[in-house]
Amino acid sequence: MTAIDTAIRAAAADIELIGVSKAYDAKTVVIPLLNVALRPGEFTVVLGPSGCGKSTLLQMIAGLERVSGGKILIGGREVQDLEPKHRGCAMVFQNYALYPHMTVAENMAYSLKVAGVSKVERTERVATVATMLGLADYLSRKPGQLSGGQRQRVAIGxxxxxEPGVLLFDEPLSNLDAQLRHDMRVELADLHHRIGATSVFVTHDQVEAMTLADRILILNKGRIEQFDTPKAIYHHPASVFVAKFIGAPPMNILAVVGDGSTLRLADGQVIANYAGKGNFQLGIRPEDIVVNSGGPIHAQICYREDLGSHEILEANIAGEQLRIATPFGAEIDTTSTLSLSFPRARLHLFDGETGRAMSHTFDETEVTPASVRVYQ
Structure with a gap:
């Protein structure tokens, strides 16, 4: 571990947002009200669709956007009224923001030069960081002579x-091609493991979120839908929004009606035995659906995608789209109606009105084809 690794790990600070809001005017409210605490040394990914407020949230932490209300604490110190340079944060931007006329070494050392750090120390730190990021052979080059991945490493360096207490990343990989994105994810994960900085990473890419995060903060229209570990979010989504946002393909969501003993689709097919009454939304992930000849649930195949390792089948069930991920090597006849089973342990139940997850217990009694009838 280098001196820089040690310094960053020691400086890692917690971040707390208390009643934070952001509005440009009465009609343009980006973040209505937000309360969240990020742990020191944690890698938090802020995930959500375009326009959900994730970049605005990051910029408020950095001091590039003023808060409309509430407090931001970094390391227990209120910073919402401080200038960016006094907050102890460093930011990596989507567009790299490198000085084109400076070399790699000069770009990395510039902030130290402005801060009055001696030339000897600047040279030592640049050498250390360049070795850490695989840039030692490129220190004399200018940004225009580098690949996209190399430029992003310079920006990170x-x-x-x-030696910041907080590292902020604003969609830093979105300008890279697929292979470089993968390589940079691996490098970022390794870098975080080494330096232990408190990191906040904004993205709309669920793969980046699932592979990098200690915890994922999912935003929807400026509100927190769920804040938990990647595994918990995938297996226990808190809402229909989360269920449909995470997963490739995303979770299937089907409208069902509870009659006090069963949950049925619009065409009368029984999905599960359930004691509740009312309108619900039922979720099941594509990889959890079992395709077999004796399954009690029937769907009509519409389309298939062969991905080599597996197939994605798209089917019509009760007028709704259903995606099915087949296991590797499975031989499935897609020329006729599919017979399916939905394992009870893999079902998710959501409120029909709010879309929020509900606690539920499904009767484990097997649903058989005899249970299926079509309402006239």
């Missing part, structure tokens, strides 16, 4: 050379 420029951030960590300051």
């Amino acid at each position: 420029r951030a960590i050379i300051r």
Whole structure:
């Protein structure tokens, strides 16, 4: 572990947002009210669709956007009224934001030069960070002579050379191609493991979120839908929004009606034995659906995608779309109606009105084809 690794790990600070809001005017409210606490040394990914407020949230932490209300604490110190340079944060941008006329070494050392750090120390820190990021052979080059991945590493190096307590990433991988994105995810995960900085990473890419995060903060229209570990979010989504946002393909959501003993689709097919009454939304992930000849649930195949390792089948069930991920090597006849089973342990139940997850217990009595009837 280098001196920079040690310094960053020691500086890692917690972040707390208390009643934070952001509005540009009465009609343009980006974040209505937000309360969240991020642990020191944690890698938090802020995930959500375009326009949900995730970049605005990051910029408020950095001080690039003023809060409309509430408090931001970093390391227990209120910072919402401080200038960015006094907050102890370093930021990595989507567009790299490198000085084109400076070399790699000069770009990384610039903030230290402005801060009055001696040339000897600047040179030592640049060498350390360059070795850490695989840039030692490129220090004399200018950004225009580098690949996209190399430029992003320079931007990261420029951030960590300051030994910040908080690292902020604003969609840093979105300009890279698929292979470079994968490589940079691996490098970022390794870097975080080494330096232990409190990191906040904004993205709309669920793969980046699932592979990098200690915890994922999912935003929807400026509100927190769920804040939990990747595994918990995938297996226990708190809402229909989360269920449909996480997963490739996403979770299937079907409208069902509870009659006090069963849950039925619009065409009368019984999905599960259930004591509740009312309108619900039922979720099941594509990989959890079992395709077999004796399954009690029937769907009509519409389309198939062969991905080599497995197939994605799209079917019509009670007028709704159903996606099915087949296991590797499975031989499935897709020329006729599919017979399916939905394992009870893999079902998710959501409120029909709010879309929020409900606690539930399904009767484990097997649903058989005899249970299926079509309402006239």
